[in-house]
Amino acid sequence: MNQAEKQVLAEMANRVRIGILDGVYNAGCGHPGGSLSIAELLTYLYFKEMKIDPKKPKWEDRDRFVLSKGHTAPALYATLAERGFFPVEELKTLRRIDSRLQGHPDMKGIPGVDMSTGSLGLGISAACGMALAAKTAGKDYRVYTILGDGESEEGQVWEAAMFAAHYKLDNLVAVVDWNGLQIDGTVEEVMNPTPHNLKFAAFGWNVISIDAHDYDQIEAAFSAARQTKGKPTAIIAKSVKGKGVSYMENAVQWHGAAPKEDLYRVGLADLGLSPEEIEGRFKQNG
């Protein structure tokens, strides 16, 4: 990836982060911390890696994505909107009674969402099913999923890990967003699920460890996954929860809370919006 491409993706990740803030601020609730930590991963997937067509969200041969950590829907919605699946303006309707943007991803109502998720541990299994279906049907589409590090405390994640290796699902990539925090504290304090790299390797996966915010490393990992035959790939992506918004970085209390107006303004400024642009948002919002 050249510098210009990287620049474009970085700007897109920034727009996704702004979309996340817009969503949770207007909803007055939601999960910004773990949304902000996956902005680079999602933008790489949707703007570089995946074979998709926003005009044909149900295209049979598309690559699939499952947000196993479904509570970080604001990040997925912002990415889908920026990619053209639905209007960016709609992000502000997140979680509203008249909105299709449900608190957790809903494949029936939202263009571009490939699987309904939210209950932790279920999404990676569904991704396994898609990958198995592709192989059974002789199709070459690939399946991607992102799960949380805390999510891996769910036993079903390891049932799925066993399954994917058993059926040699080399068309499947599972990314663990290793941001180190869950609702009740650090993952080490609550119920230590680490080391993910050794565990996935022991289950028979190809394992790659990266910095979740470094596009060169992200690209190298997904490219290596494509070259890997006979086993699924796990990418253990060390991230900063709340990345990009100063007061949310590595702060557990922003797992599932929305900023009030003053901190929303601070967050938008952190993401590079000018004072005029920030004011404009409030005028727009009426």
Place this chain on the structure above:
Amino acid sequence: MADKIATREAYGKALVALADKYPFVVLDADLSQATKTCLFAKEHPDRFFDCGIAEGNMMSVAAGIASTGTIPFVSSFAMFAAGRAFEQVRNSVAYPHLNVKIGATHAGITVGEDGATHQCCEDFALMRVIPGMTVICPADGPETYAAVEAALKWDGPVYLRFGRYAVPEVTAGDAVAPFEIGRGRLLREGKDVSIVAVGYMVHLALEAADLLAAEGISAEVIDMHTLKPIDAELLVGSAKKTGAVVTAEEHNIIGGLGSAVCEALSESAPVPVERVGVRDTFGRSGKVPQLLELYGLTAAEIAAKAKAAIARKK
């Protein structure tokens, strides 16, 4: 009566018989010898996937498969398909209304010697309460075949309940209406009481009708193979005609057929209803005939409850 066959056996055979007509796949959780999906696995190894002893994962895997347009049949014992994997059924399968067909065998107390941990008498209740879920429990071999094919053609998730113990044929023949999801089948017309039965209890309901006939009581017998959506039209019509209803199911009397019938009748034809079923207790080990006797799942019990319902008529 014709030869007996367990509905699980009929299920395995139906999967084989329908394999060339419909491009479905089959998943199981290390119970294929018991659920009889092994029959399909033998014929179509490329379309059969053993998921090991991990029912939660299997159910969500099925959802992923269904999302790509291929229909999966997912099999395990009712205890694990509806119980262990309840949340996966609800959130992975039913919430997105995916085309997953759950073939749950070894339901109810006719599991026999394995005892309470494996005798699931709660699955009707668990599955019926999920929005958009269709719940079917066939009475015999022919009805099982028809139900499996109907489920394949049905848009959305279907829970199919099968038994371990052999049952006689009761739905064969021209006198019985063709199988249709959501349409109960009138097996015998009567005027004094309506016996509404499901699954294993249907043939016992017919025996009970014979017992009642010997005493001059005319009993109508309905095979309510689809618990959800329940055939309220047939139920209400029958209840209005006979004025008394007995339900019979191999399930807890809470939450299953008895509850579903009461829900339907209370809204438009409130007549006396008596429920035959497992009376809110766990099962135990024993031979099937002994268990049926112990828990009151007999023709004699149905007949007794029929008379009790008739006695309550105003």
